[in-house]
Amino acid sequence: xxxxxxxxxxxxxxxxxxxxxxxxxxxxxxxxxxxxxxxxxxxxxxxxxxxxxxxxxxxxxxxxxxxxxxxxxxxxxxxxxxxxxxxxxxxxxxxxxxxxxxxxxxxxxxxxxxxxxxxxxxxxxxxxxxxxxxxxxxxxxxxxxxxxxxxxxxxxxxxxxxxxxxxxxxxxxxxxxxxxxxxxxxxxxxxxxxxxxxxxxxxxxxxxxxxxxxxxxxxxxxxxxxxxxxxxxxxxxxxxxxxxxxxxxxxxxxxxxxxxxxxxxxxxxxxxxxxxxxxxxxxxxxxxxxxxxxxxxxxxxxxxxxxxxxxxxxxxxxxxxxxxxxxxxxxxxxxxxxxxxxxxxxxxxxxxxxxxxxxxxxxxxxxxxxxxxxxxxxxxxxxx
Amino acid sequence: xxxxxxxxxxxxxxxxxxxxxxxxxxxxxxxxxxxxxxxxxxxxxxxxxxxxxxxxxxxxxxxxxxxxxxxxxxxxxxxxxxxxxxxxxxxxxxxxxxxxxxxxxxxxxxxxxxxxxxxxxxxxxxxxxxxxxxxxxxxxxxxxxxxxxxxxxxxxxxxxxxxxxxxxxxxxxxxxxxxxxxxxxxxxxxxxxxxxxxxxxxxxxxxxxxxxxxxxxxxxxxxxxxxxxxxxxxxxxxxxxxxxxxxxxxxxxxxxxxxxxxxxxxxxxxxxxxxxxxxxxxxxxxxxxxxxxxxxxxxxx
Amino acid sequence: xxxxxxxxxxxxxxxxxxxxxxxxxxxxxxxxxxxxxxxxxxxxxxxxxxxxxxxxxxxxxxxxxxxxxxxxxxxxxxxxxxxxxxxxxxxxxxxxxxxxxxxxxxxxxxxxxxxxxxxxxxxxxxxxxxxxxxxxxxxxxxxxxxxxxxxxxxxxxxxxxxxxxxxxxxxxxxxxxxxxxxxxxxxxxxxxxxxxxxxxxxxxxxxxxxxxxxxxxxxxxxxxxxxxxxxxxxxxxxxxxxxxxxxxxxxxxxxxxxxxxxxxxxxxxxxxxxxxxxxxxxxxxxxxxxxxxxxxxxxxxxxxxxxxxxxxxx
Numbered sequence: 001x002x003x004x005x006x007x008x009x010x011x012x013x014x015x016x017x018x019x020x021x022x023x024x025x026x027x028x029x030x031x032x033x034x035x036x037x038x039x040x041x042x043x044x045x046x047x048x049x050x051x052x053x054x055x056x057x058x059x060x061x062x063x064x065x066x067x068x069x070x071x072x073x074x075x076x077x078x079x080x081x082x083x084x085x086x087x088x089x090x091x092x093x094x095x096x097x098x099x100x101x102x103x104x105x106x107x108x109x110x111x112x113x114x115x116x117x118x119x120x121x122x123x124x125x126x127x128x129x130x131x132x133x134x135x136x137x138x139x140x141x142x143x144x145x146x147x148x149x150x151x152x153x154x155x156x157x158x159x160x161x162x163x164x165x166x167x168x169x170x171x172x173x174x175x176x177x178x179x180x181x182x183x184x185x186x187x188x189x190x191x192x193x194x195x196x197x198x199x200x201x202x203x204x205x206x207x208x209x210x211x212x213x214x215x216x217x218x219x220x221x222x223x224x225x226x227x228x229x230x231x232x233x234x235x236x237x238x239x240x241x242x243x244x245x246x247x248x249x250x251x252x253x254x255x256x257x258x259x260x261x262x263x264x265x266x267x268x269x270x271x272x273x274x275x276x277x278x279x280x281x282x283x284x285x286x287x288x289x290x291x292x293x294x295x296x297x298x299x300x301x302x303x304x305x306x307x308x309x310x311x312x313x314x315x316x317x318x319x320x321x322x323x324x325x326x327x328x329x330x331x332x333x334x335x336x337x338x339x340x341x342x343x344x345x346x347x348x349x350x351x352x353x354x355x356x357x358x359x360x361x362x363x364x365x366x367x368x369x370x371x372x373x374x375x376x377x378x379x380x381x382x383x384x
Numbered sequence: 385x386x387x388x389x390x391x392x393x394x395x396x397x398x399x400x401x402x403x404x405x406x407x408x409x410x411x412x413x414x415x416x417x418x419x420x421x422x423x424x425x426x427x428x429x430x431x432x433x434x435x436x437x438x439x440x441x442x443x444x445x446x447x448x449x450x451x452x453x454x455x456x457x458x459x460x461x462x463x464x465x466x467x468x469x470x471x472x473x474x475x476x477x478x479x480x481x482x483x484x485x486x487x488x489x490x491x492x493x494x495x496x497x498x499x500x501x502x503x504x505x506x507x508x509x510x511x512x513x514x515x516x517x518x519x520x521x522x523x524x525x526x527x528x529x530x531x532x533x534x535x536x537x538x539x540x541x542x543x544x545x546x547x548x549x550x551x552x553x554x555x556x557x558x559x560x561x562x563x564x565x566x567x568x569x570x571x572x573x574x575x576x577x578x579x580x581x582x583x584x585x586x587x588x589x590x591x592x593x594x595x596x597x598x599x600x601x602x603x604x605x606x607x608x609x610x611x612x613x614x615x616x617x618x619x620x621x622x623x624x625x626x627x628x629x630x631x632x633x634x635x636x637x638x639x640x641x642x643x644x645x646x647x648x649x650x651x652x653x654x655x656x657x658x659x660x661x662x663x664x665x666x667x668x669x670x671x672x673x674x675x676x677x678x679x680x681x682x683x684x685x
Numbered sequence: 686x687x688x689x690x691x692x693x694x695x696x697x698x699x700x701x702x703x704x705x706x707x708x709x710x711x712x713x714x715x716x717x718x719x720x721x722x723x724x725x726x727x728x729x730x731x732x733x734x735x736x737x738x739x740x741x742x743x744x745x746x747x748x749x750x751x752x753x754x755x756x757x758x759x760x761x762x763x764x765x766x767x768x769x770x771x772x773x774x775x776x777x778x779x780x781x782x783x784x785x786x787x788x789x790x791x792x793x794x795x796x797x798x799x800x801x802x803x804x805x806x807x808x809x810x811x812x813x814x815x816x817x818x819x820x821x822x823x824x825x826x827x828x829x830x831x832x833x834x835x836x837x838x839x840x841x842x843x844x845x846x847x848x849x850x851x852x853x854x855x856x857x858x859x860x861x862x863x864x865x866x867x868x869x870x871x872x873x874x875x876x877x878x879x880x881x882x883x884x885x886x887x888x889x890x891x892x893x894x895x896x897x898x899x900x901x902x903x904x905x906x907x908x909x910x911x912x913x914x915x916x917x918x919x920x921x922x923x924x925x926x927x928x929x930x931x932x933x934x935x936x937x938x939x940x941x942x943x944x945x946x947x948x949x950x951x952x953x954x955x956x957x958x959x960x961x962x963x964x965x966x967x968x969x970x971x972x973x974x975x976x977x978x979x980x981x982x983x984x985x986x987x988x989x990x991x992x993x994x995x996x997x998x999x
Contacts, residue, residue, distance in 0.1 A: 080583050109585035121575040126408050126598040135581065139590035170408070183580075190584055524696075525703030528980045529972075530938030533956075537972050540960035541711050617828040621942050624830055625957065640831060644946075651838040658831030666826035673822070 011193050011224065013111060014058075016094035022194055022226050023056040023112075028078055028088035046298050048074040050250035052088070053325070056194075056243075061220070061227040063241030063258065065234055065273070069298050071250040072230045076198045079228075080114055081105045092194075110140070113192040117199040118180045123171040129156070129182055130167040136189045155185040158222075160215060177208035181215065188223070196228045201236060213240060234277055238262050243337075246270050249298060249306040252325050256338035266340040268311050305343065317343050317350040408602075415678040422674025425667040432664055436483035443477035447634045450474075456650045467653040469639065470646055475653060479660050482634040486661070489546060489628070489635075490616030493553035498608045501558040505565025506600070509573060510592065520566065523559040531556045535618055539627040549619055549628045556618070557611055564607045565600060572599045602679050609672035613665035620661050636661050689991060697984045701977060705757070708973035709750050712965045757973070763966030767958075772970040775955065780974070783944070783951030786871045787936040793872065794879035795929055801880070802887025803918065809892060817884070824881030833874040833946040840870060850948040871947045875940060879932040886928045890921045923990050930986025934979035 010018065032046040049071045056062050064072045077083045079090060081097065089096060092112065096102030116122045123132055133155055134148035143151065153163035159181040171179060180200065187195055197216070201209040217240065220227060231237050237244060238258055245255040246267065254267040265271045304322050308314040325341040343351035416422055435442050444465075450472030457468045466475040508519040526534065538552035572578060573596065581591045620637025622628035629635040631642070639657040646654040756763070762772035805817040841849035848867050894917050903913050941953030948954070952971055959967035 082579060082583055106585045109583060114580070114583050116576050116580055119576055122577055122580065124577045124595055124599070127594065131594075132577075135590075135594060136584040136586065139586040139594070140584060186580065186584075521699065522703070524700055525707065528700050528704050528983075529707075529976045530935045530979055532935070532939030532941065533972065533975055536941060536956065536960070537711060537968070540956075540968065613826055617826075620828060621830060624942065625945060627960070637828075640828075640834070644834065647834060647838050648842055651842055655831070655835055655838065658828060658834065661831065662823075662827050665828075666823065669822055669826050 021055040022058045024091040026053050026089045028052040029086045047250050060242045063237035063244040064230040066247035070247040076196050112194040113187040114196040115187045115200045118203045133186050159185045194226045198230045253341045260338045269307050412678045419674050425670035429667040439480045443480045445474035445477040447478045447481040478634040482636045485635040489619035492550050494611045496554045497557035501561025502565050505562040508566040509569025523562045527559045568600045568603045606676045613668040704976045762970035765967050767962045767964045779952040779955040789872045790875035791933050794876040798880045798883030802884040805888045806891035821881045821884040830942040836870050894920050934982045938975045
């Protein structure tokens with residue numbers, strides 16, 4: 001699955017051609033003022049998203065992982081301009097979003113949609129399922145009510161819900177998995193090219209989660225969709241993603257092909273996350289917690305590298321300068337474009353573990369640290 | 385995780401056939417129907433309204449003409465079932481005709497205030513911080529007056545009469561309705577499905593009409609019906625003070641005032657108009673309470 | 686906490702200004718020339734001129750407002766057109782009389798309402814609860830002025846144990862049983878609606894708290910029922926205090942109807958007379974003072990609520 005990308009038939013709305021990334025995000029930033037606001041400047045600033053950049057090819061699936069508070073949901077909303085970014089660019093199929101020569105936010109939303117996490121309030125309790133799905137086509141594309149209704153029923157069918165049974169029902173009569181299918185149908189109603197799935201399966205039971213994931217995989221193929229899959233569940237992300245970015249406190253700390261991230265994680269945080277995944281094998285128990293220190297507080301983050309309070313390898317240089325996300329010069333790429341934001345990986349950065357040569361000596365040390373740990377991911381098969 | 389791939393894509397387990405979909409209002413109506421107290425209150429209210437509407441047929445005498453020789457006859461006098469008032473007019477007929485004015489003066493302000501207050505509250509809830517602050521602060525100023533004080537002050541200043549009564553009571557009821565609507569709107573606005581609607585690039589008016597409004601109306605309705613009881617009491621109170629309906633019209637509050645001197649002579653008769661107010665107000669309050677409990681529990685029950 | 690206080694104070698000051706504008710604006714809501722309204726047509730020119738000078742009707746509106754506001758800050762609420770006496774003095778006297786019945790009514794309402802609500806909540810579903818609920822809702826549906834009349838009928842006319850109206854000779858705080866007997870009916874009448882409101886509120890709040898887990902946890906720890914009740918009430922206090930404050934304001938401002946029934950010379954009756962005599966300064970002054978009182982009571986209530994409910998402090 002890694003490295004091989006299906007040939008994606010071009011959408012009739014395509015503008016940039018197959019080589020143009022569908023989504024290019026550069027240095028996206030969003031800060032929220034905190035609570036100390038009475039007279040003048042904000043006392044506290046929540047740096048929710050602080051310089052996020054990535055590119056997403058057409059037909060690919062990007063997984064975004066991180067713990068709560070790392071900014072992944074905020075990033076999703078920034079992409080759709082549900083929240084206004086403070087800085088940065090979003091370029092959709094070659095057109096800048098919100099720029100005079102580019103694409104308007106409204107037109108962007110016709111091509112980029114979001115599937116929300118299932119919650120009690122993700123569907124309008126006063127509307128029928130068919131109405132909920134038909135709402136977009138009717139009000140945005142001005143379809144006639146009966147046409148919109150037809151489309152809604154077709155979509156219900158595609159997501160596995162029998163229209164004759166479900167179209168006239170209300171959200172409270174559906175189970176969690178069924179509601180999530182409706183969420184998906186609603187997102188597809190406007191025929192988008194890019195789908196952002198924000199914790200789309202997190203609230204579901206495991207068996208239902210599997211069903212929905214398979215549904216998503218099928219739909220991706222049938223509709224030639226591009227996905228951004230946001231989750232804190234690493235197993236799920238690995239199953240569905242081509243590329244993965246790992247976020248911590250508003251920044252991307254590692255990015256690369258799914259196989260590379262899961263098979264050979266370079267950033268200490270990624271390594272810790274993977275070690276934290278519980279394994280099914282009773283022989284491989286962990287006795288120490290993989291991460292030390294307090295969970296991150298997005299208000300007034302630490303200077304320099306934000307992970308340093310919890311990093312076993314932190315040194316003075318880590319407090320002085322923030323490591324940039326850049327391709328590691330030493331690793332033979334498994335899937336190409338493996339980027340890390342860590343001083344240890346940059347020769348000459350000043351970190352004791354960063355080697356001056358391009359040799360993989362230090363990286364092997366990092367690798368062996370991983371092997372000594374629980375690395376459950378590796379046993380389950382990398383590079384299928 | 386090989387197991388994910390191994391799971392077939394199964395169509396969703398199906399909802400049992402034959403069960404009709406229950407919309408929200410159908411469910412509410414069903415629960416109200418089962419609540420005997422509310423139904424009884426509603427029935428009594430209906431009877432009162434019908435009596436008021438068909439007053440010319442229900443009354444036995446002319447409400448404005450009285451025989452001074454037969455003033456203050458007690459309850460049970462043949463021909464005058466509920467007695468006569470201080471100028472000899474039949475109490476029953478005056479009560480029935482009075483229902484028209486009392487109900488009208490009680491319901492209209494609430495209706496008007498709901499429309500005006502609802503729109504303002506919706507604007508305040510949907511609008512930006514500036515608009516919200518503007519509307520809510522002005523409401524706060526009017527809220528700063530106890531309702532009775534405000535109603536009496538306005539009426540005292542602009543004069544008596546039905547129109548002025550309705551006007552002053554409407555002014556009194558607008559601020560609480562704005563508050564309730566604004567609070568509801570802001571709650572609904574922050575729910576996920578509204579964000580989903582925004583994400584679909586739908587125009588604002590469509591979002592308000594399909595997503596916001598249906599979820600706000602219920603709460604507004606409950607609150608408005610709870611105000612009707614108060615409105616009836618207040619409007620009667622205004623007439624009681626001489627600030628509302630003017631004599632010789634028949635209206636319950638006015639009758640109460642006029643009959644005050646009669647408490648030493650014929651106390652039961654003097655108290656009757658108040659009984660009418662109590663029954664009507666009570667039924668409205670019970671109806672409102674019943675509606676609220678029917679709407680309160682989270683679905684499905 | 687200090688931030689909260691500052692914001693609240695600022696808010697209150699703004700509201701008070703708004704209130705003063707409304708109170709001032711009342712007189713200008715009357716159709717017609719204010720002077721004509723205040724004086725009969727045959728009034729002597731000297732009086733007309735005097736009034737015109739005092740009120741400044743020929744000057745622009747905001748100037749009039751500011752002048753009036755200035756006088757108010759110095760404690761001068763004007764002179765009664767009807768009696769010629771100073772409004773401030775009359776109002777203070779009347780207000781005192783109103784407090785004589787309002788305060789006991791508030792205390793009664795708070796005590797009885799809380800008790801009834803708590804008892805009802807702890808006996809949820811049982812006949813006692815239903816009975817109390819009916820009483821409470823009845824209390825809210827009954828026009829209190831009518832209830833006053835009924836009480837007068839029962840106690841003064843039929844049984845003749847209590848006086849029907851008036852304040853008795855004391856002219857202030859009651860000093861004897863005789864004086865006290867004049868208080869009983871007005872206080873009972875005034876307290877009726879607040880008892881209903883507070884009772885209903887306490888009942889629903891306590892029910893909600895009982896629905897939480899911690900009372901069960903407390904009982905499991907071995908606390909006796911009495912103590913559990915105490916803890917529950919402590920949690921129910923904040924919203925109840927808020928409602929109480931509102932009711933107190935209502936009692937002060939809305940006593941006019943009851944005072945009319947019982948011919949009690951309080952601020953309500955003063956206002957009533959002012960309306961019928963077209964005594965605008967008195968009306969303005971009364972409305973302003975009563976509303977200001979209400980606003981201040983709300984402020985105090987908010988502060989008390991913030992003090993006892995740690996969740997509200999930011």
